[in-house]
Amino acid sequence: xxxxxxxxxxxxxxxxxxxxxxxxxxxxxxxxxxxxxxxxxxxxxxxxxxxxxxxxxxxxxxxxxxxxxxxxxxxxxxxxxxxxxxxxxxxxxxxxxxxxxxxxxxxxxxxxxxxxxxxxxxxxxxxxxxxxxxxxxxxxxxxxxxxxxxxxxxxxxxxxxxxxxxxxxxxxxxxxxxxxxxxxxxxxxxxxxxxxxxxxxxxxxxxxxxxxxxxxxxxxxxxxxxxxxxxxxxxxxxxxxxxxxxxxxxxxxxxxxxxxxxxxxxxxxxxxxxxxxxxxxxxxxxxxxxxxxxxxxxxxxxxxxxxxxxxxxxxxxxxxxxxxxxxxxxxxxxxxxxxxxxxxxxxxxxxxxxxxxxxxxxxxxxxxxxxxxxxxxxxxxxxxxxxxxxxxxxxxxxxxxxxxxxxxxxxxxxxxxx
Amino acid sequence: xxxxxxxxxxxxxxxxxxxxxxxxxxxxxxxxxxxxxxxxxxxxxxxxxxxxxxxxxxxxxxxxxxxxxxxxxxxxxxxxxxxxxxxxxxxxxxxxxxxxxxxxxxxxxxxxxxxxxxxxxxxxxxxxxxxxxxxxxxxxxxxxxxxxxxxxxxxxxxxxxxxxxxxxxxxxx
Numbered sequence: 001x002x003x004x005x006x007x008x009x010x011x012x013x014x015x016x017x018x019x020x021x022x023x024x025x026x027x028x029x030x031x032x033x034x035x036x037x038x039x040x041x042x043x044x045x046x047x048x049x050x051x052x053x054x055x056x057x058x059x060x061x062x063x064x065x066x067x068x069x070x071x072x073x074x075x076x077x078x079x080x081x082x083x084x085x086x087x088x089x090x091x092x093x094x095x096x097x098x099x100x101x102x103x104x105x106x107x108x109x110x111x112x113x114x115x116x117x118x119x120x121x122x123x124x125x126x127x128x129x130x131x132x133x134x135x136x137x138x139x140x141x142x143x144x145x146x147x148x149x150x151x152x153x154x155x156x157x158x159x160x161x162x163x164x165x166x167x168x169x170x171x172x173x174x175x176x177x178x179x180x181x182x183x184x185x186x187x188x189x190x191x192x193x194x195x196x197x198x199x200x201x202x203x204x205x206x207x208x209x210x211x212x213x214x215x216x217x218x219x220x221x222x223x224x225x226x227x228x229x230x231x232x233x234x235x236x237x238x239x240x241x242x243x244x245x246x247x248x249x250x251x252x253x254x255x256x257x258x259x260x261x262x263x264x265x266x267x268x269x270x271x272x273x274x275x276x277x278x279x280x281x282x283x284x285x286x287x288x289x290x291x292x293x294x295x296x297x298x299x300x301x302x303x304x305x306x307x308x309x310x311x312x313x314x315x316x317x318x319x320x321x322x323x324x325x326x327x328x329x330x331x332x333x334x335x336x337x338x339x340x341x342x343x344x345x346x347x348x349x350x351x352x353x354x355x356x357x358x359x360x361x362x363x364x365x366x367x368x369x370x371x372x373x374x375x376x377x378x379x380x381x382x383x384x385x386x387x388x389x390x391x392x393x394x395x396x397x398x399x400x401x402x403x404x405x406x407x408x409x410x411x412x413x414x415x416x417x418x
Numbered sequence: 419x420x421x422x423x424x425x426x427x428x429x430x431x432x433x434x435x436x437x438x439x440x441x442x443x444x445x446x447x448x449x450x451x452x453x454x455x456x457x458x459x460x461x462x463x464x465x466x467x468x469x470x471x472x473x474x475x476x477x478x479x480x481x482x483x484x485x486x487x488x489x490x491x492x493x494x495x496x497x498x499x500x501x502x503x504x505x506x507x508x509x510x511x512x513x514x515x516x517x518x519x520x521x522x523x524x525x526x527x528x529x530x531x532x533x534x535x536x537x538x539x540x541x542x543x544x545x546x547x548x549x550x551x552x553x554x555x556x557x558x559x560x561x562x563x564x565x566x567x568x569x570x571x572x573x574x575x576x577x578x579x580x581x582x583x584x585x586x587x588x589x590x591x
Contacts, residue, residue, distance in 0.1 A: 137499045140429040143436055146443070147465045150430060150570055151534050152495060152503040153511045161493030162513050169491070169553050169586050207590070213495040214588040260471055265513055266464065268526030270491060 013251075013285060019105045020239040020246035020418060022115075023052025023232035024357040029196040029348030031125040033226035038071040041121030042079045044228035048117060049080070052232050053243040056081040059232065061116035063104060064089045065096035065351065069128035070121045085113040092255075094299060095403035096120070097231075097352040098411035099254030104233040114234065120353045121228035130224045130349050131155055147263075156301060156406070157216050163407040164215050164304040167271035170319070173307075175215060177322035179206035181303035181338075182219050182345055184331045189342025191332070191369045191391035196225050197346040200387060206303070220303045222344035229353035231360070236418065246418035247360040250398075251286030253278040253412045255405065264408030274410035275312035275402060282313070282400075286414035290315045293414070294396045295362050296336055297355035299404035300343040306330075309402040309410065310338070332385040332393070340367065340391050352403045356413070359399035363417040367392045423565035428502035430564060438466035441480060446569040449561050451485045453529065454478040462519050464529045472523055483529075485559025486576065487516040489585070490530055494548060506542045510535035512573050514557055536560055536572035543574075550575060552585030 025047025027033070027040050041064070049059065059082050062073040066089065073087040086107050090096060097118070104116035124130040132155035141149045153159060167173050183203050189195035201219060209218040239246035256278035259267040283289050290313065298306040298313075303325075311321030315336070324330070330338035341347045341358040348354060361367045369391045371379040381392040396417065403411040420434040421443075432439055438454070442465070445452035453462045456470040457477035469476045490513045498504045512535055515528040522528075535543040535551055540562030551557075556579035561569040575581075 131499065133499045138428075138501055140431055142431050143433065143439065144465065146430060146432070146439065146570075147532055149500070150425060150428070151511050151532055152498060152500055152506075152509055153493075153532065155499050158493055158495060158499075158511065162491035162511070165493065165588065166491040166553070168588070175588075175590060211496045211590075213493045213497065214590075215493075262467070263465055265490075265530045265532075266471075266527060267524075268528070270513075 013287065015105060015109070016250050016287060017248040017416070018236055019108065019233055019249045020236045021231050021249065021356070021360045021415065022234045022239045022242045022244070022246055023048040023054060024230070024360045025051050026229045026354065026357060027227050029194060029225045029227045031196070031225055033123055033126060036071065037069070037121040037123060037228070038075050038079070040226070040228035041071050041076045041119050044121065044230040045076055045117050045119050046080055048230040048232050051243070054115065054232065059115045059117050060084060061086040061104065061107060061113035063087065063100045063116055063118045065092050065100060065120055066122070067091060067093055076119060086116070093351040093405065094301060095255055095352065095405035095409055095411040097356050098252050098401055098403045098413040101231070101233060101249065101413060102252035102254045105249065105252070108233070108235060116233045117230055118233065119228060119230040120351050122351070123226040124349050125224040125226050131221070157221060158213050160302065160305070160407055161213050161216060162265065163270050163273065163308070167304070167308065168215060170269065170271045171322070173322035175207055176203050177326040178303045178307055179203040179220065180326035181300060181306045181330070182206045185300060185339050185343050185345045188332055188337070188340045188391055189346030190387045191385065191389055192341050192347060193370060194368065195342040195347040196223050197342070216302060222301050222349050223346065225348040227348050227350060229350045229357060231353065231356055239418065245364045247363045247415045248418045250288060250414040250416055251282055253281040255409055255411055256281065258408040261408045270407070273308045273312050273407045275309045275412070278410050278412050279313045282412045282414060288398060288414055293336060293398050293400045295340060295359060295393050295399045296338045297359050297399065297401040298338050299352055299355065299402060300339055300345045301404060303345070305404045306338060309404060313400070313402055313412065332391055337393055340393060356401050359401055359415060362393055362396045363399060363415060365392060365396065421565060421568050423568055425564045425570070426502035428500065430568065432568070438468060440567070442466045443568045445480065446561055446571055447563070447567050449569065451483050451559055451571060452480040453483050455481045461523060462529055464531055483516065483518050485571065487514045487531070487557060489513070489551065489553050489555045489557060490515045490528065491553060492551070494588070508545055508548055509542050510548050510551060512557065514573055531571060533559070533571050533573040536562065536574055538574055540572055547575065552587035554582040555585040556581055
């Protein structure tokens, strides 16, 4: 769709479409990578550089995010022969991707560097388990953690569940409605040869899987995998000389918080999440609204996180998230598919980066599925979404990524096809 | 003075710089629940903090608070990840709206105190009791003694209170 040019340089709107994601790359998604996070990160960043058509001398900025479970940017840069004019390794997991893309735009705008690679490298299965089991579950309980971990309230699922439960109480949201998120994402993953879980599951399968902590069944929870993922940010005018149709960044919101973020359950309603606040930055700065979006990437650490964010960013009325995620809208072939790669629930766990990568490929009209390749090496998409078929969304022009750290913190980004 | 303790085989510790947390748990150890009241705006706050979340004042005094309220939300853990809790499933983590300061300073705020569903002597509740509790259940505070200067506030069903006819529970048992 054509979007209006904006010339108001007195507001953040003047950055609309000025920056782009020019390269994306990832490793395979495995359980048991057999290599260090340094090797994984180097692999993903070099794939992103190849994808963009950039050499080491073309990249001079690097950002990463992690929580003491990864390798710092200078090692990855060193391994790839990249001399850095800027780097920063940020603490954090989910919701970091979009926030760091905003930081990358800012440092390029400030003249500190020209091209920024952002990576997340993690052995989320074989080293630091994302679900919190293993070594992380047994560390001493100190300081403010006495108010949570001493009660067996530690893992992401345990910490988020009171939010999920209260949403069911406040709005009558049904387990089967939310389970539809897993069914949809598994259908998408069945058309993604890179996905860790490619088998389709049904709502009944989700509800029949064992309870982890109410209201979460095993299949409401994402997969733990080992992988690295990377994106490269540059000015859009440079992007036009590179290999792919650029994914232009319309607007970003980064790590937007609810009140009392240290203990956000003190400020309600607790069934509302940070998207309620982030949307007030995202949509005005992007110059689009939910109705303009063709594909969403709503973070699916759990089925519920996808539903809550779609609701609070305004894709449906407050309280109608259960209906929205179960009426076919978010499925391939529906009005606005979500996480067409299978996301965290099925493709692999990356703390958000794979959902950004997927939307970049959707905007290029070049997702990697099983459709036949044409003479130019690009897939000739069939738009037949049967199992093992296509997952390209026809005519995809605008995407939204909705990143989640926890109920109280989120980030978001709107991109459009350049 | 710092505290090093064991609870359910799990190491708990508080450094001697943890002034607010040490004071909070000292009152709990005396089975006399206290929260900080802001010296400027008088609002109570939880958990302990070094300044007032509503008016930023750094001055506060500790005041006794009655440990009674209703369950605002919860999770019921069937697959424990911490070794300390593996022998105690299913266990409940409750978020309880205290009656004191309910709906203040704004409609959707409350002092929401975390705790497990417990027995009157502070042990984790058995499955039969877990099944009785949901959103709306009236509860009162008890304490689990851990070490000198450290007890954990916990929640038990308030048998003396009028209970809702059907507290809201997750529909799948």
